Amino acid sequence: MKITAIPQFARNLNRAQEVVRILSKYGLADWLSQLNIGFGHGLFRGAEGDRLADVTREARVRLALTELGTTFIKLGQILSTRADLVGLPLAVELSKLQADVPADKPETVRATIEKELRRKVDDVFETFDDVPLASASIAQVHRATLPGGRPVVVKVQHPNIADRIQNDLEIVAGLAELAEKYVQEVRLYQPKAIAAEFSRTLTRELDFGRELRNLDRFIKNFKDDPTVRFPRPYPECSTGKVLVMDLLEGTPVALAGSIGTPEEREELARKGARVFLAMIFRDGFFHADPHPGNWLVQHDGVAGLLDVGMVCQLTPSAREEMEELIISLGSNDAERLTAALMHMCGQAGARESPALTADVADFLGYHFSQPLDKLSIGSALNEITDIIRRHHLILPTNIAMILRVLVLLEGTSRLLNPTFQLTEIIQPFQRKMLTDRLSPRRQVRRLRSLLADWQDLIGKFPDELRDMIQQARSGRIEVQLEHHHLEPAVNRLVLGLITASLVVGSSMLWALKAPPTIQGVSVIAVLGFGTSILCTARLMIAIFRSRHLD
Numbered sequence: 001m002k003i004t005a006i007p008q009f010a011r012n013l014n015r016a017q018e019v020v021r022i023l024s025k026y027g028l029a030d031w032l033s034q035l036n037i038g039f040g041h042g043l044f045r046g047a048e049g050d051r052l053a054d055v056t057r058e059a060r061v062r063l064a065l066t067e068l069g070t071t072f073i074k075l076g077q078i079l080s081t082r083a084d085l086v087g088l089p090l091a092v093e094l095s096k097l098q099a100d101v102p103a104d105k106p107e108t109v110r111a112t113i114e115k116e117l118r119r120k121v122d123d124v125f126e127t128f129d130d131v132p133l134a135s136a137s138i139a140q141v142h143r144a145t146l147p148g149g150r151p152v153v154v155k156v157q158h159p160n161i162a163d164r165i166q167n168d169l170e171i172v173a174g175l176a177e178l179a180e181k182y183v184q185e186v187r188l189y190q191p192k193a194i195a196a197e198f199s200r201t202l203t204r205e206l207d208f209g210r211e212l213r214n215l216d217r218f219i220k221n222f223k224d225d226p227t228v229r230f231p232r233p234y235p236e237c238s239t240g241k242v243l244v245m246d247l248l249e250g251t252p253v254a255l256a257g258s259i260g261t262p263e264e265r266e267e268l269a270r271k272g273a274r275v276f277l278a279m280i281f282r283d284g285f286f287h288a289d290p291h292p293g294n295w296l297v298q299h300d301g302v303a304g305l306l307d308v309g310m311v312c313q314l315t316p317s318a319r320e321e322m323e324e325l326i327i328s329l330g331s332n333d334a335e336r337l338t339a340a341l342m343h344m345c346g347q348a349g350a351r352e353s354p355a356l357t358a359d360v361a362d363f364l365g366y367h368f369s370q371p372l373d374k375l376s377i378g379s380a381l382n383e384i385t386d387i388i389r390r391h392h393l394i395l396p397t398n399i400a401m402i403l404r405v406l407v408l409l410e411g412t413s414r415l416l417n418p419t420f421q422l423t424e425i426i427q428p429f430q431r432k433m434l435t436d437r438l439s440p441r442r443q444v445r446r447l448r449s450l451l452a453d454w455q456d457l458i459g460k461f462p463d464e465l466r467d468m469i470q471q472a473r474s475g476r477i478e479v480q481l482e483h484h485h486l487e488p489a490v491n492r493l494v495l496g497l498i499t500a501s502l503v504v505g506s507s508m509l510w511a512l513k514a515p516p517t518i519q520g521v522s523v524i525a526v527l528g529f530g531t532s533i534l535c536t537a538r539l540m541i542a543i544f545r546s547r548h549l550d
Contacts, residue, residue, distance in 0.1 A: 019171055022067050058093035065097060070137040070161065071168030073097050074202050081288075081404040083385045084395045085194070101158070103140050106130035109156050116239040124237050128154070138205065143247065150246075152234065155208065157241040162206050169199045190394065197397055205309050208243040214308040215245065221283050227271040228303045248304040250296035253415050259297050262417070269416040272303045273425045276409050280322075280402055281429045284314035288401050290408050292415060312401045322402055323433045329380075330430050332368050334361035341384075345393035356391045363387060377422040378407040495539050502532035 065076040079086050080094035104112075109130070110121050121128050125144040132140040133153065138161055142154045176195035180187050204210050212233045219230050231245040238244050251259050253272075259265055272295060279286035287294070288310045296304035314322070321344045328337035338357045367380040381403045388395060395403070410422045506528030514522045 015167055015171060019068060019175075022064055056089075056093075058090045061090060062093050062097060065094075069164075069168070070101070071165050071172070071202065073137055074205075075172065075198055078198055078201060079194075082194075082395075082397075082400050083382065083404075084388045084393070084400060087389060088382055088386055101135050101137055101140075103132045103135040104156075104158060108159060109140070109142065112156050112159060113154070113242055116242045117237055125152075125154070139208075144244075146234070146237075146244075152244050153231070153247050155243040155245075157206070157208065165202060165206065169195075169202065172198065201310075207240050208238065209240045211243060211309045212238055212245075214311050217285060218279075218287070218305070218308060221279070221285070222275070225275070225278075226302065228275045228305060229298065230305055230308070248296055248298065248306065250298035250304050252293055253295040253297065253412055254292035259416070260301075264301070266417040266420070268297055268301065268303065269413040269420045270425060272416075273409055273413050273420075273422060275303060275305075276405065277425060277429050280314075280405065281319075281433065284316075284319050286312055286314075286402075286405060288312045288405060290405060290412055292412050295412060312398050314398055314402075318396065318398050321396075322399060323437070325399075326426070326430055327433060329364075329368065332364050334364055337364065341388065341393065344399055345388065345395060347393065353391060356387070359387045359390070360384075375421070375423050376410070377426070378410040381407050492539060492542060495535055499532050499535040499539065502528045502535065506532065 065072040076094040076097045080091050083091035113121050126147050127145045129143040132142050134141050139155050139157045144152050144154050146152055173195050176191035179191045215230055215233045222228050231248050234244040287308055294306045298304050324340045328340045338360045413420045506525045509522045509525035516523050
């Protein structure tokens, strides 16, 4: 194997060996033995350790990722949003991943702040608590006050965490490349694309400046909404590794039982759900992690939303696809919903599978034939995700995030009100989708986009036509044909032609008694007939094994 072909993770050999050792320890490295590469056999077939057979495979995946550290914990958390790729049981298990990172020493934290802000901590803050409120995988949070006494929290990135994550990202990219190249059953799920998306997501999360801009944008989007509050950031004392923002105090939704009366909790659930649905369907920019720890109920009943590092932006086309999905569900139309799923998963124009349509019809019949007060959006979306996975479709990342947010939102809201129905809150948004689709403004916008596309096409057509004519004159026109699964048919056709040729040729040799002969029978003809019989038997066996006699 050439040096230039060695995957990136081989450059971090010690860490790569640790990764494989931990995967083997939890019985998760079986697929590595399928990699047919010379330099890796010794590494991939090392000691396996205990198989931990007393826990499920999903739990072993979670334990292995936890032991591998920050980057792999984040990978697991992101994969927990992709039930369409990893399956619902593993996605649920990965959603339990939490990083238990020891806090940095006070002098280390102060040194980071002073290096980033180029000022002494005591010059920036009136008070600064050296005991952190929490320590997560990328950063830890401290309580402080600004000059004048305003309470804030200071989010400080762990030192050298960016370098460690970058090394791990190279290993993840290398493993993904090997898996896509050598492991056929994994190739379908595009591991290289997933690794690239994960790298982009985690790299963005390392930049606290991006989180600051997210906070500013949410504050602007909800400036007229008194039911929600975001912590205000302070750009003058924030950098890419230090983020200062208002301290929001309140009761986490996880402790819902201590919040007000049942009626008050029901209203809080409705207000919070409306906020998240407005993010998705009104703004197209939403908080992608509405778990109970990120949702506070403040003393005045306002919802306080924290940790906006994980957000998602919808493109106009993605918003239309999501609208079509919601409208198809509401209309209880199996064929329309199947077409929407195919288009959403990048299969527009492909022939729809009858099995997929049947599964979608069964799904609609089960979930949407019951009264709305009995319908669980979370259960329905989990099942549609499972259908997508069974039929080897892959959701776009932003759509997968929306489905996850809706599932989490219903579960979190039911901590406040066990009888909460997300369908009741979605209905007004669904009616507005239909109204907007028919509005003159929307039609004018579509017409402008269509005219722009045609203008671009017409403008490029003369140049494209001239290039085609020049290529035709010079004899450089190339035709590329792409085929799928034709190899078995071609091989059988070739074998059939060879067999027929042997029969014809052997018959002529027999008739002519071509030498050498034994008792007047051509030996070459006999060998030809024998070979044709073997070829015929081989061909028939292959046909019967495939169960496709036609």
